[in-house]
Each structure stands twice: as structure tokens, then as C-alpha cells.
Amino acid sequence: MKKCFAKNNSFFAGLRKELQRNWILYLMIVPVLAYFIIFSYVPMYGVTLAFKKYNAKLGILGSPWVGLKYFQRFFTAYNFKQLITNTFTISAYYLLASFPLSIIFALCLNYVTNKPLKKTVQMVSYAPHFLSTVVLCSMVTLFMHKDTGIFNTLRNLVGLESVQFLAKPEWFKSIYVWSGVWQHMGFDSIIYISALAGVDYQMHEAAIIDGATKIQRMRYVDLPSIKPTIIMLLILKIGGLANVGFEKVFLLQNDLNKSASAIISTYTYEVGLLDSDYSYSTAIGLFNTIINIILLVSANAFCKKVTDESLF
Amino acid sequence: MKNNLSEKKFKRSYGDKIFDIVNVLLMVALLIVFIWPLWFVVIASLSDPSQVYLGNVLVLPKGFRLDAYKEMFAYERIWIGYGNTVLYTVVGTLLNLIMTICCAYPLSRKNFKPRKVLQWVFMFTMYFSGGLIPSYLVMKNLGLVNTRAAMVITGAMSVYNMLIVRSYFLNSIPEELNEASILDGANEAQYLIKVALPLSKPVIAVVGLYYALGHWNDFYTALIYINERNYQPLQYVLREILILSETIESIMQLSPEEIMRKLQLQQTLKYSTIIAACLPMLCVYPFIQKYFVKGVMVGAVKG
Known part of the structure; x- marks a missing residue:
């Protein structure tokens, strides 16, 4: 238990160190990543629409499943x-x-x-x-x-x-x-x-x-x-x-x-x-x-x- | 052939002589095949419409006149389209380049921990996409349908081009430069702007040209996302004039000969419109052609 905690702690310490060292790189890539999440990965989730009966009021998430x-x-x-x-x-x-x-x-x-x-x-x-x-x-x-x-x-x-x-x-x-x-x-x-x-x-x-x-x-x-x-x-x-x-x-x-x-x-x-x-x-x-x-x-x-x- | 000397040392065989002759003839024939359709558009736009109709215009313009161009200049929609396309091309290419550099640079830094994972996140989108409707719904929910922003936001970055730039950063700029700059007290951003980017001008130019050409020729985005006439780019307007044969003036109250003349003029108008759409490309093509070719090579060796 202790060991695990220590490991976790060192993980966060490492993350903080990495962020501190490379914050400029993160700052550059985060907007691009956000763009791809919104305009590529959200539509990828949207393919579930193929298995649902689309209802504009309920949105993609709320529409009922209809299988194949x-x-x-x-x-x-x-x-x-x-x-x-x-x-x-x-x-x-x-x-x-x-x-x-x-x-x-x-x-x-x-x-x-x-x-x-x-x-x-x-x-x-x-x-x-x-x-x-x-x-x-x-x-x-x-x-x-x-x-x-x-x-x-x-x-x-x-x-x-x-x-x-x-x-x-x-x-x-x-x-x-x-x-x-x-x-x-x-x-x-x-x-x-x-x-x-x-x-x-x-x-x-x-x-x-x-x-x-x-x-x-x-x-x-x-x-x-x-x-x-x-x-x-x-x-x-x-x-x-x-x-x-x-x-x-x-x-x-x-x-x-x-x-x-x-x-x-x-x-x-x-x-x-x-x-x-x-x-x-x-x-x-x-x-x-x-x-x-x-x-x-x-x-x-x-x-x-x-x-x-x-x-x- | 790198070495023509050794080629000359040996006597060409009979078969090779025939091959050379046939080959040259073939190339000349291909030259004509490639250039004639383009040339025909030019001469047809400058000729008397009835001569084009009769098939007399094949090599040189006949009955030289600029009616088609006058008609085109008077057609307002073309100018709106032109303005929009220039706007989308400039803004879109700038956005593309900023996104590409901001993505490629971190992925090229060896001490950037998540670079492997992120590269896969980006590359996955090359092979799998949500498709038309899911993308459309995202744009719609964000209120981007029927806005000028849609024209530059869809396809704001091509992963393929990003990989080209990334491998240039990775392979063509010596790591020592980065170490030296950091020692001198520069941070990553300063190094990128003052050292790495100036050294990457060739690849930025190539990628920028591909992006700009893409925007100039883009028709699909407008077809899907833009209905508002005033936001439509040139290619969309062109399609209406050229393929859907939108009538430019009412021809109802004219005599049969007049109608015939109008119809023929409309055909020539199409040729002049094609020229107008390609003119910027035609003017710069001879100078930038080698950059596009370079782009193919860079893409081929990407790692």
C-alpha cells in the first residue's frame, strides 16, 4: 500500500517535472489536440448513430438503439x-x-x-x-x-x-x-x-x-x-x-x-x-x-x- | 542518365535506335495530348462563338473577340466568389501552417514524453473518420454551418503534411543547435521562431503551397456547409455556371437567331470562366512547379 502510494507520488512528481520542463511544447500542442478531439474524435463517436434511430431533440447520445x-x-x-x-x-x-x-x-x-x-x-x-x-x-x-x-x-x-x-x-x-x-x-x-x-x-x-x-x-x-x-x-x-x-x-x-x-x-x-x-x-x-x-x-x-x- | 559518356562508348544497336525514335515520337504525342485540351480552352475563349460551334477553332483562335470576357466581367457572382476564395485561401493557409507547426514541433522533440502516443492519436484519424453526417452534426451543433468560418475550420490541419514537417524538424535540423540555444538561455518557443523555422523555410513553403492549392480548389466544403450565396467560394459559383448551366440572362423574349447567338456565347463564356479560375495558378505554376515536385519527394521518404 505504501509502496503503491510512493509510486503514485513519484508518477505525479514526474508529471509535474515534465510539465515544468516542457510547458511550452504542451501549450503548443494542446489546441491542436483539442481541435482533433472535437472535429475528428467526436464524429468518430458519432458513428454510433449508425446503430441508433436519430432524433434531433434527443441528440446522438439520447437517441434509442436499433441495432443493425x-x-x-x-x-x-x-x-x-x-x-x-x-x-x-x-x-x-x-x-x-x-x-x-x-x-x-x-x-x-x-x-x-x-x-x-x-x-x-x-x-x-x-x-x-x-x-x-x-x-x-x-x-x-x-x-x-x-x-x-x-x-x-x-x-x-x-x-x-x-x-x-x-x-x-x-x-x-x-x-x-x-x-x-x-x-x-x-x-x-x-x-x-x-x-x-x-x-x-x-x-x-x-x-x-x-x-x-x-x-x-x-x-x-x-x-x-x-x-x-x-x-x-x-x-x-x-x-x-x-x-x-x-x-x-x-x-x-x-x-x-x-x-x-x-x-x-x-x-x-x-x-x-x-x-x-x-x-x-x-x-x-x-x-x-x-x-x-x-x-x-x-x-x-x-x-x-x-x-x-x-x-x- | 547520370553518365552519358559510357552510353556513347558503345555502339547503339539497331533495336535501340528504333526504340529512341519511337520513344521521342511517343513523348511528342503525349505532349500534345497533355497540352491541347488546355490550349483549346484558351483559344475557344478568345474566338467567335459561332466558329467554335462549327469546329473551326482547333489550333489558333478564329474571329478574335473578347465578348466572353466582357460578359464574364459583368457577372457579379464571379467576383463575389473570387473575393471569398482569396479570403479563404489566405486565412485558411495561415491557420493550416500555424496548426501544422504547433503540432509538428513538439512531436519532433525527443524529450517530449507523450510524443509517441500523440502521434498515434493524430495518425489514427488518417485511416478512420466519423464520416459525413457525424462531422456535419458536430459543425451544426457548434453553429458553424453556413458561416465563413466553416470554410477554414474543416480540414484545419492535414496529418500527412504535419508528418512531413515533423520529419523535416527531426532529420534536417541538427540537435546541437537546440542544445546550444538552450545553453544560451533561449526557451523552446524562441528556439523554434529564431532558429528552427528559418531553417525550415523550404518545407514550410512546400506544405504551404499544398494547403493554398487545396483551399483554392476546394468545392466539397462549400457544397456541404455553405448555402448562403454571399459566402460561396469561386469553385462553387463555377459549378453553377459551368455544369448546371445557370442562365445568366433571361432569353425568353429574343428571336431564334438571337437565342442561338446567346447560347453560343454562353458556351464561350464557360471557356473564359475556366481561364479566370485558373489564371492565378497559370501565372505562378512555372515558378512553383518544382516545389510541388519536391513535396512529392519529401512525402515519399517520410519516416
Whole structure:
């Protein structure tokens, strides 16, 4: 008993000493911590709303528990399958298109011997990344416009019919993916370009002496050297598969293409903020977050097993 | 390639020559693919709307005119949006930087006991969040919905950027400097302001630019939290003009040709509005591009 008291006492003495020594550091970090508690951790507690029937008068704490009712409602909803399929096909399509392309782009750029050309291509390819989503989507809608869009003007020139691209569900995913590739491919390649710059040139010299062509050098020298970078990024991307950018889909969405463009995050917004069905929306959002975490952890575990590279 | 000499010592094989040619052609093609859509927006905004409509504007502007810009200057909502965005970007970035530094510095001090625990507290929010509605309800209960403050308070600090700054403090500023300053009688705050921050200018600049770009391009926050028209930022106004095709003037009492002309002008107006929204970025892009690139590298080596 005495011992315990003494230990406790020394704990408080230590705390006081620490506070005395580092009070400035505490003073700096406490407001930031308070911000995160209010704006991140309180909403995390708020996910309990997914298991409660929200009543504005009673607040989150006072609302009655309803168990898994809202999850059941979501799993049996008429559009459940559509939302899941759209979310995952859009992001898988985007991953399959953008991921290899940015690596190939970096590899090819690395072998451009003409310095000014290389610099220009790099600078120009990064530029679209800085456009806002609103601007990008307006460019897409303008270019795809049925009467005045440049794509249809060009189609007409070669004798093809005009297509109202954004009103056709079958076009939506390709429009989303390829405009995204255009916007981010250059910027995504930066990390590979810097990894390639770090490849030991002696390996290339050895390969040249052995008579390797440039394509063989790409395949057998460059690719294995940047493998850790590739795997790290792949894990991150797979972890984000259930996270399709809300803004872009939302901005390109209209009633006509909705069968292909309704995804989990736009549905959460519709149900939550437009229909004010708070509990249902929270349940869907929570479902999405959980899928994300499962994907990230399993992608990481898989890569660890297969290649010995991992994120954590 | 670091060493072009050894490259030249060996005769290029036939296959490599073809590869080089194809590669250069590919790069030139990509250059066009990347730049043409942007260039098209510029020339379309400067051309006669009917020429754009006919598809005659492909490489250079045709029937040069500034109608689209005149129309845009007369549209008040754009200017309100512009003013708001500038305000949110300046205030928001300042707040972001203060928060980031105040969080990153203590976490970089090895003698700060709770740093490991706190780092986990912050990093956890990167992977798990309450989601849309719980966050919205917190903002609503605090009375922040439909206020200008909402635009800067949501996302007041990015944990990712904080980690970048923290690892810079930790790895790029010698510990001896701190010891020397403390010996000279400085406290942690004085050391931070007089020694550590001046030495961290590059990383502060990179992170600040990312924050500023984020605020400039932010549309989501306004969509969720702002209804009041006078508080809406540029991106929100843009969406109304560009995507929802809000009619700027009533076109009811006009003749069919007039209506056609109006509609075409409205299309060109969209191009000029895009230019206006991107102009600040376009002007500074060539100078700051390398900082953004640096930011990617810093992020990649974070520990």
C-alpha cells in the first residue's frame, strides 16, 4: 500500500517535472489536440448513430438503439448491388488504367536523351494535376457536349453521329477513368522518376556491356530496382479502392447516367444531406470505411507474404 | 542518365535506335495530348462563338473577340466568389501552417514524453473518420454551418503534411543547435521562431503551397456547409455556371437567331470562366512547379 502510494507520488512528481520542463511544447500542442478531439474524435463517436434511430431533440447520445437495422436496410436495398458494383468497377478500372501507365510513362521518360524535351514533357504533364475538380469536370462537359463539344465536332468531321456522352451510362466509367488518367498520370509518375534517378548506373553499364537493349534494361534493371516503390504505392492504392473521389463523380453525375455513376459516397450524400436520413447515411458511410480498412490491411498482408515488402 | 559518356562508348544497336525514335515520337504525342485540351480552352475563349460551334477553332483562335470576357466581367457572382476564395485561401493557409507547426514541433522533440502516443492519436484519424453526417452534426451543433468560418475550420490541419514537417524538424535540423540555444538561455518557443523555422523555410513553403492549392480548389466544403450565396467560394459559383448551366440572362423574349447567338456565347463564356479560375495558378505554376515536385519527394521518404 505504501509502496503503491510512493509510486503514485513519484508518477505525479514526474508529471509535474515534465510539465515544468516542457510547458511550452504542451501549450503548443494542446489546441491542436483539442481541435482533433472535437472535429475528428467526436464524429468518430458519432458513428454510433449508425446503430441508433436519430432524433434531433434527443441528440446522438439520447437517441434509442436499433441495432443493425440500418445495415440490414442497406444490404437489402434495391440499389445495394448497383452501388457496390459501380464503386468497385470505377476504382478498379481507374487503378488498372492509371497505375501501369504512370510507371511506363516514367520508364520511357527516363530514356529520353534530349534534355529540353524531357523537361518540357515533365512540366506540361504535371500541369493538369493542379486543375480543380470543378474545372476538370466543366472541361469534360464542354468537350463532350452534344452540339458544341469538340469531340462531337470531330466525330462529325469524319462522318460519325453525335453522341451525348454524359447521358449514356455505358460511357460514364471510361470518361471518368480517362479524364483522370489525363489529369494525374504525369504527377503520379514523379515518384517513379525520382526512384529511377536513384538506380545505380553501374548496373546499367554492366547490362550495356552484356549487350542488353534499352527495353531489356527497363525490364531487368529499372523495374526490379523500383519494385519497393511500386509495391508501396500499390498497397496504398488498393487500400483506397472503396474510396472513389466523391467530387468528380458527383459533378459528372446526372439523372441519365445515374445507373453507372451512383456510388457509395454520392449515395451517402444524397441520403444524408438531401433526404436528412442521418442514421441510414452514417451506416452506409461506416460500411464504406470498414471496407477500406479491411482492404488496406489485407493488401498489406498479401504483399508482405508474397514479396517481403510492406507498409506497416 | 547520370553518365552519358559510357552510353556513347558503345555502339547503339539497331533495336535501340528504333526504340529512341519511337520513344521521342511517343513523348511528342503525349505532349500534345497533355497540352491541347488546355490550349483549346484558351483559344475557344478568345474566338467567335459561332466558329467554335462549327469546329473551326482547333489550333489558333478564329474571329478574335473578347465578348466572353466582357460578359464574364459583368457577372457579379464571379467576383463575389473570387473575393471569398482569396479570403479563404489566405486565412485558411495561415491557420493550416500555424496548426501544422504547433503540432509538428513538439512531436519532433525527443524529450517530449507523450510524443509517441500523440502521434498515434493524430495518425489514427488518417485511416478512420466519423464520416459525413457525424462531422456535419458536430459543425451544426457548434453553429458553424453556413458561416465563413466553416470554410477554414474543416480540414484545419492535414496529418500527412504535419508528418512531413515533423520529419523535416527531426532529420534536417541538427540537435546541437537546440542544445546550444538552450545553453544560451533561449526557451523552446524562441528556439523554434529564431532558429528552427528559418531553417525550415523550404518545407514550410512546400506544405504551404499544398494547403493554398487545396483551399483554392476546394468545392466539397462549400457544397456541404455553405448555402448562403454571399459566402460561396469561386469553385462553387463555377459549378453553377459551368455544369448546371445557370442562365445568366433571361432569353425568353429574343428571336431564334438571337437565342442561338446567346447560347453560343454562353458556351464561350464557360471557356473564359475556366481561364479566370485558373489564371492565378497559370501565372505562378512555372515558378512553383518544382516545389510541388519536391513535396512529392519529401512525402515519399517520410519516416
